[in-house]
Amino acid sequence: MKRILCLFAIGALAGAAPAFAQETLTIGFTASQTGKLNNDSTAQLRGFELWRDDVNAAGGIKAGGKSYKIKFVSYDDESQGTRVQQLYTRLITQDKAQFLFSPYSSGLVATAAIISEQYGKVMLCIGGAEEKTYKLGNKYLFQLYTGAGQYLAGALDLLKQKNPKAKIAFVYEDDPFSKAVAQATRELAKQDGFTVALEESYSSGTTDFGPIINKVVSSGADALLGGGHYADGSTLARQLHDQKAGLKWVTLLVAPDSPNFATLGDAAVGVSVPSQWEPQVTYKPDFGPTPAEFTKHFTERFKIAPGYHAAGGYAGGLVLQHAIEKAGSIDPQKVAEELNKMNVTTLFGQTKFATDPKEHGLQIAHKMVVAQWQRKDGKLVKEVVWPNEAKTADALY
Amino acid sequence: MIGILASVIDGVLVGAVYGLAAMGLTLIWGVMNVINLSHGAIIVLGMFVVYFLTSATGASAYLGVPLVLALGFAAGVVIYWISVNRVIGQPILMSLLATFSLNMVIIGLGTAAWTTSPYNVPVSLPGISVRGYTFTGTHIMAALIAVVIAAALYLFLRYTRPGKAIRAVASNRDAAELNGIPTRQVLSMAFGLGVALACVSGALIATLFPFTVLSGGSYQLKSFVVTVLGGLGNPAGALMGGIALGVVEGLATPFTPVSWTPIIEFGLFVITLIAFPRGIFAFSRA
Numbered sequence: 001m002k003r004i005l006c007l008f009a010i011g012a013l014a015g016a017a018p019a020f021a022q023e024t025l026t027i028g029f030t031a032s033q034t035g036k037l038n039n040d041s042t043a044q045l046r047g048f049e050l051w052r053d054d055v056n057a058a059g060g061i062k063a064g065g066k067s068y069k070i071k072f073v074s075y076d077d078e079s080q081g082t083r084v085q086q087l088y089t090r091l092i093t094q095d096k097a098q099f100l101f102s103p104y105s106s107g108l109v110a111t112a113a114i115i116s117e118q119y120g121k122v123m124l125c126i127g128g129a130e131e132k133t134y135k136l137g138n139k140y141l142f143q144l145y146t147g148a149g150q151y152l153a154g155a156l157d158l159l160k161q162k163n164p165k166a167k168i169a170f171v172y173e174d175d176p177f178s179k180a181v182a183q184a185t186r187e188l189a190k191q192d193g194f195t196v197a198l199e200e201s202y203s204s205g206t207t208d209f210g211p212i213i214n215k216v217v218s219s220g221a222d223a224l225l226g227g228g229h230y231a232d233g234s235t236l237a238r239q240l241h242d243q244k245a246g247l248k249w250v251t252l253l254v255a256p257d258s259p260n261f262a263t264l265g266d267a268a269v270g271v272s273v274p275s276q277w278e279p280q281v282t283y284k285p286d287f288g289p290t291p292a293e294f295t296k297h298f299t300e301r302f303k304i305a306p307g308y309h310a311a312g313g314y315a316g317g318l319v320l321q322h323a324i325e326k327a328g329s330i331d332p333q334k335v336a337e338e339l340n341k342m343n344v345t346t347l348f349g350q351t352k353f354a355t356d357p358k359e360h361g362l363q364i365a366h367k368m369v370v371a372q373w374q375r376k377d378g379k380l381v382k383e384v385v386w387p388n389e390a391k392t393a394d395a396l397y
Numbered sequence: 398m399i400g401i402l403a404s405v406i407d408g409v410l411v412g413a414v415y416g417l418a419a420m421g422l423t424l425i426w427g428v429m430n431v432i433n434l435s436h437g438a439i440i441v442l443g444m445f446v447v448y449f450l451t452s453a454t455g456a457s458a459y460l461g462v463p464l465v466l467a468l469g470f471a472a473g474v475v476i477y478w479i480s481v482n483r484v485i486g487q488p489i490l491m492s493l494l495a496t497f498s499l500n501m502v503i504i505g506l507g508t509a510a511w512t513t514s515p516y517n518v519p520v521s522l523p524g525i526s527v528r529g530y531t532f533t534g535t536h537i538m539a540a541l542i543a544v545v546i547a548a549a550l551y552l553f554l555r556y557t558r559p560g561k562a563i564r565a566v567a568s569n570r571d572a573a574e575l576n577g578i579p580t581r582q583v584l585s586m587a588f589g590l591g592v593a594l595a596c597v598s599g600a601l602i603a604t605l606f607p608f609t610v611l612s613g614g615s616y617q618l619k620s621f622v623v624t625v626l627g628g629l630g631n632p633a634g635a636l637m638g639g640i641a642l643g644v645v646e647g648l649a650t651p652f653t654p655v656s657w658t659p660i661i662e663f664g665l666f667v668i669t670l671i672a673f674p675r676g677i678f679a680f681s682r683a
Contacts, residue, residue, distance in 0.1 A: 034513040035611070174656055201656050205615060207606035210407045210536075211650035211658070217529050218400035218651065231515045235607050238517075242524070243531045263517075 025061060025068035025330060027052075027320075028097025030087045030112070032104055035079025036204060039230040039258055040309050041104035044127055046302055047313020048072065048101060051321075054297075061321050064328040077103050081111040088115040097121070098330055101316055104309070105229065106130035106148065106177035113141055122332050122339070125361070126316040127309065130180045134354070134362040140332065141361040142339050142353050144316055146368045148177055149184035151274045152225055154370045155251040156188055158386045159223055162249070162397040169198040169221035169247075171212055171236070173228020178253055182226055189225075197221040206232055209239045216245055227252030234261060241267035248397055256373060257307045262380045269380070270396050272372035276348070277308035278384050280392055281369070283349050288318040291347045315348030372396060401651050403530035408647025409640050410532065413540040414601050416639020417547060418616055419623035420632045421594030424550075427630025428567040428587040429485055434496040435476075436620060437613025438503035439592050443469060443599025444608045445511065448518050458520050458604045462542060465600040466593045473592025477585040485584065500613075507610035515607040539601040546597060547636040550590070554632070563587050567630070622666045628676020637678045 029048070032041035052070045060067040073095040077083040084103050091097040092115065100116050100123040102109045109128025113136075116123040122140045125133075129148040134141060159166055168189055172182040179201065186196055198219040200212050216224060224240070224247050227233035233255025240250065241264075249272070255261060256273035279295040289297065294314060298306040306314075323338040324330055343352040343365065352365035370386035372395055383393035418440055425433045433439075443465050450461040480499050484491040522534025554560040565573040566583045574580050602608065602616065619642075627638030642662065649661050669677060 034508060036513075036609075038512065038514055200654060203656055203659070207608070207612070208411060210411070211404060211646065212655050214400060214404050214407065214530060215651065215655070217403075231607070231609070234515070238607075242521075242533045242535075244524075244526060246529060 023060075023066065023069060024071050025099070025324075026071050026073055026095065026097045027099050027101060028073045028088070028091030028095055029101035030075050030077035030084055030091075030103045030108075032079040032108075033076035035077075036231050037079040037105050037108075037229060039260065040127065040254060041079070043258070043307055043309035044104050044313040045074075046298070047126075047306070047310040047315075048317060050298055050301060050310075051314045051317030055317070055321060061324050063324050063330060068324075068330065073097055077108065079105075079108075081108055084108045084111045085115060088112045092116075092119045092121055099320060099332070099335070100124070101313075102126055102128050105175070106133070106180070107175055109133055110176065113138060116140060120332060122320075122336050124316040124320050126312045128177075130177045131359070131362060132176070132180065135359050137357060138360060140336055142319070143361055143363040144312055144319065144348065144351065144366070145276050146363055146366045148180040150368065151181040151253065152185040152251060153188060154368055154386045155225060155272065155274055156185065156192060156194070158370055158395055159194070159249060160192055162395065163222060164193065165195070166222045166249070167195045167197040167220060169200075169216045169219055169224045170196065170226050171198070171200045171202070171216065171224055172226035172253070173206075173232050174201040174203050175228060178226070178228040181253060185225060202232070204228065204232065207235055209236050210243065213239055213243045213245050216240075216247070217243075221247065223247060223249035223251075225251050227255055229253070230255045230258055230260070234258075234264060237261075237271050238264055238267045251370070256382075257309070257371070259305050259307060261373065265380070268373040269375055270372065272370055272385065272395070273382075274368050275308050275371045275384075276366070276368055277311040278369055278371050278382065279305060279311075280384055281349070281390065283345055283347060285346045286344045287322060288315075288346050294347045311348050315346045315351070318346050318348075319344070319351055370395075399528055399530065401648065403527070403532070404651050405644055405647035406532060407536065408643035408645075408650075410536040410540040410643070411605070412639045412641070412643020412646070413543040413547075413636065414598055414605070414639070415616070415619050415623055415642060416627075416636035417543040417601070418595060418598035419620040419627065419635040419639055420547060420550065421591040421598065422617075422620045423624045423627065423630055423635045424594065424632050425588055425591035426624070427632070428563055429481075429584050430489070431481060431485070431492040431496065431588075432489070433591065434493055434617075435500040435503060436496075436595055437615075437617030438500045438507070439469070439472075439595040439613070440599035440602070440616050441507065441608065441610060441613040442472070442503065443596030444516070444518075444603035444612070445507070446596065447600040447603050448516050451518055451520075458518050458600070459538065459542065462597060462600060465596050466546075469593035469596030470589040472596070473589035474585050476592065477588035481588060482581065482585070504610060504613070511610055513609045513611055515609050516603075517607045518603045520604045535604050539605055542601060543598070544636070546594070547632075550594070551633055559583070559586060563590075619662075622662055624676075625666055625669050626676060627678045628673075631676060631678065634676055634678035638676070641677070 031045040060069040075087045102125040104127035106128045110133045125143045129145045131147040172178040233252045251272045326338040327334040350365040354362040372385045385395035447461045524533040623638040627634030
């Protein structure tokens with residue numbers, strides 16, 4: 001008797017399941033809830049969550065006469081590539097994720113991309129600026145961020161204006177993204193006639209920058225470009241300040257973009273960051289909230305102002321949503337075709353993906369700004385200082 | 398030239414603190430033949446104690462040092478009776494497993510309580526600037542405290558009754574027991590001391606560098622290198638080993654990329670193990 005009841009129960013569930021499944025769209029991803037990428041990845045995750053809640057509150061994504069509520073399945077990747085590999089396989093095979101968001105950081109995106117391509121899943125890559133991943137003939141990757149090669153181009157332009165003969169020290173984290181940025185920028189700097197006074201990479205877990213800073217001082221550099229992610233970048237900035245390294249210009253990747261960077265106090269002043277996005281930008285989106293609306297909404301919800309990781313997360317969701325709605329279907333092939341055709345402006349700026357098979361999915365329209373921490377009426381604020389047409393304050397040099 | 402000198406001085410200052418951390422590890426090994434694999438996690442506990450102390454009371458991190466020592470000692474004694482006492486005298490694998498599992502427990506609880514975000518203990522002391530190179534006050538202070546504590550430990554082991562008891566148990570436990578020394582209590586005291594040293598070195602490192610719950614691993618590795626340089630089981634050698642490591646790092650960094658430092662460090666580790674298996678500073682055995 002019990003057995004028969006069980007069979008009935010299973011039958012009822014099996015009958016009911018497809019009706020629910022049709023109305024739910026599962027998006028899978030991993031976030032670095034622990035480990036060194038925690039700070040940046042959490043901001044990205046908040047962007048995803050805000051987007052999901054906004055979409056679901058508005059009744060879900062509408063495509064082909066149906067509306068799909070968004071469901072996230074996500075795991076902690078511990079900031080480690082090996083976890084990403086296991087977990088993306090799990091997301092696809094066990095959790096049946098229909099679309100994927102990327103993990104945070106170029107290294108992890110490269111790992112996740114192998115899995116997503118293997119299974120033919122569309123993956124929106126938010127925190128993966130390094131170009132190499134998109135030049136391997138992948139078909140279902142779509143990059144939101146400006147590529148690593150362009151990251152410090154703005155900072156160099158600005159430096160050229162301030163001191164065309166500056167001696168530059170490149171000090172960067174030994175990870176795929178930072179290395180790609182530093183190498184591309186070093187070539188640009190040489191073309192621009194700057195002297196490269198020092199080039200040093202450091203391992204990801206570095207906390208003692210004393211030896212490197214001594215070398216920077218010895219090299220007589222005027223400017224330092226480099227950094228990596230939040231943990232190392234904020235430490236480097238603090239120790240540069242403590243050891244009075246005598247630099248006139250410091251641009252670090254990623255770290256100074258985080259609102260938490262202000263906790264460095266005086267050590268933050270003058271430090272600049274190439275940024276994918278700042279709350280002050282004035283893009284006029286084709287759909288979705290404006291940058292100002294997003295900033296207000298995000299700040300109300302999380303009690304902290306959004307940086308570019310958060311805005312990128314939200315925009316990743318918007319772009320996927322737009323493609324699904326345009327395609328009128330959740331068929332990955334059709335959605336990928338829509339993404340290939342896309343040329344839109346969201347709160348994050350312009351988005352257009354390369355369709356050349358050699359670099360398919362590479363972002364080719366999005367532009368970056370340079371922001372700098374400055375003291376204004378005794379408070380630390382991040383001002384846009386480059387490009388000239390978008391700046392909110394003059395650069396401190 | 399001044400650049401190299403600056404680099405060496407910096408190396409010595411930081412090396413003294415690493416030496417202090419290694420003293421904790423080597424003391425425990427020397428007395429009870431236990432390799433404490435929870436050493437790194439315990440260093441991190443010291444970091445968090447000083448972090449919460451300064452953020453709650455606003456007091457100077459250095460005032461917290463005696464408290465960290467006392468708490469570390471108490472925690473060490475408790476840990477000894479819970480997880481180490483029953484594996485003393487057992488095969489080495491048992492104590493490795495016991496302390497490694499303790500390591501996992503501390504890291505797991507720490508991650509749950511404090512996440513793995515980086516923490517900072519804000520300390521600012523005026524530094525000394527010479528021709529563009531700055532030696533920060535925090536580095537100088539941390540090195541001074543490390544040397545004072547190391548000297549105090551040396552005097553304690555050399556001249557006090559409990560210190561002598563620890564040395565007696567270390568050199569021959571059976572003979573010590575026959576002479577009426579309560580060896581279990583002495584072992585627990587030695588373990589407490591080792592843990593207190595690890596905690597206090599963590600507290601000092603926290604004033605220099607940011608840290609996370611997971612920071613312990615790298616300091617534990619450094620402690621092993623220093624311990625091997627100084628001779629396993631030799632607390633006085635450990636401090637010298639730390640300083641020697643600092644000098645080597647300081648000499649190497651101006652000429653090689655900084656990312657090579659670990660290669661040099663561990664190369665030295667292997668060479669020392671082959672050429673001086675009892676440690677370079679074995680002659681100074683306390």
